[in-house]
Amino acid sequence: MELTRNSATSRMTPSTRFSWTTLGLYALMSVGILCVANGCAVTSGQETTGQYVDDATVTTKVKSALASDGGMTLANQVGVETGQGVVQLSGFVPTSADKERAADITRSVNGVKGVTNDLVVQP
Secondary structure (H helix, E strand, O other), X not given: OOOOEEXXXXXXXXXXXXXXXXXXXXXXXXXXXXXXXXXXOOOXXXXXXXXXXXXXXXHHHHHHHHHHHHHHHHHHHEEEEEEOOEEEEEEEEOOHXXXXXXXXXXXXXXXXXXXXXXXXXXX
């Protein structure tokens, strides 16, 4: 589009206003895209997609190990959450031996960096 001025009235012609409007819309869309891209960026303290997948894998492995080594009763009583490789165990178990067994099984799983044992013994 041609940027011209009408010399008789010294005003912008409709085609010029359209091109400036179009340019403004493109600029606004570019800023919007950058804001959206920034919103999707990982900030300090948050997991990347890869870390999230790794943690989900560790959680699945721990649940499977609890089911196979500790029995289905223990697996059903223990909640498992993983964040940055550290596994948190939660829930209620009948004995302190079950609490320790769940922690030991969890520590034996490949990829576990630490265990937070928040299990409560409730006979």
